[in-house]
Amino acid sequence: MNKLIATLIAGLFATAAFAQTPATKPVAPAAPAAVKAEAKEAKTDAKATAKETKTDVKAEAKTAKVEAEAKKDVAVAKADEKADKADAHAKATKTKAKAHAKAEKAEAAAAPAPVVTK
DSSP: OHHHHHHHHHHHHHHHHHHHSOSOSOOOTTHHHHHHHHHHHHHHHHHHHHHHHHHHHHHHHHHHHHHHHHHHHHHHHHHHHHHHHHHHHHHHHHHHHHHHHHHHHHHHHHSOOOOOOO
């Protein structure tokens, strides 16, 4: 991005320099060569700018992709944590139920058998 800004600023300075030259000079026969050189320079600048822009876009896309993957990883971790919590809760509930059943069985065994009279 900094290179792009530097290129744009350099272009502004170059256009300012050309804008200040007097326009009263007659066009010399060497002007077509100068025009060709200017066109070639402009074409080279355009290619460089396009290359920098393409590189910047690729870098931004990579960054966005990495951020999206990181967000996805966080979401997966949170979902796993929720599932683990639910599993732990279910296991605790099952263990409590077993303990209650065992306690009831122990109470039933400890209670004296009822006496049946005929």
